[in-house]
Amino acid sequence: MSTEAPSQQEGYYTRRELLYYGWLSSVTVATVAAGGAVVAFAYPRFKEGEFGGKFVVGKAEDVAEGQVVTVREGKFFLTRQGGEFKAFYQVCTHLGCLLRETKDGFACPCHGSSFDTNGMLVSSPAPRDMDEFVVEVVDGNVVVDTGKRSKGQSRSV
Numbered sequence: 001m002s003t004e005a006p007s008q009q010e011g012y013y014t015r016r017e018l019l020y021y022g023w024l025s026s027v028t029v030a031t032v033a034a035g036g037a038v039v040a041f042a043y044p045r046f047k048e049g050e051f052g053g054k055f056v057v058g059k060a061e062d063v064a065e066g067q068v069v070t071v072r073e074g075k076f077f078l079t080r081q082g083g084e085f086k087a088f089y090q091v092c093t094h095l096g097c098l099l100r101e102t103k104d105g106f107a108c109p110c111h112g113s114s115f116d117t118n119g120m121l122v123s124s125p126a127p128r129d130m131d132e133f134v135v136e137v138v139d140g141n142v143v144v145d146t147g148k149r150s151k152g153q154s155r156s157v
């Protein structure tokens with residue numbers, strides 16, 4: 001017959017061990033739950049037709065050569081030049097005012113920067129060309145992804 005207390009026998013836990021394992025499992029569960037919540041909150045979820053997501057502008061054949069289509073919700077100008085589609089971000093590369101379409105391209109009402117129809121900087125103070133969004137033609141439709149923007153080339157004029 002054993003003279004040891006049941007907690008000191010093999011196969012039993014001491015009260016201290018039991019509390020330690022309980023505390024450890026609680027901390028683990030809380031950490032995993034908090035991490036999952038942070039990831040779920042930080043992960044961007046943009047719907048189609050919402051800035052930051054994709055925009056289906058329309059049939060590619062409906063956009064004429066040289067035409068500029070303004071999509072206010074997407075904050076971009078869609079153009080077609082040489083058969084290629086480009087989507088320029090409407091926000092000025094200087095201090096962020098909204099650009100306007102002109103007969104020669106785009107102009108900023110705030111400090112007078114202007115850009116040609118290719119988004120290239122024509123007059124300062126803007127430091128670079130217009131930013132562009134990725135454009136794809138999917139099943140004959142022009143799709144602009146406002147979540148993928150490339151910065152315009154730096155230029156001094």
Ligand code: FES
Nearest residue numbers: 092094095108111
């Ligand atoms: S914000 Fe456009 S030129 Fe300054």
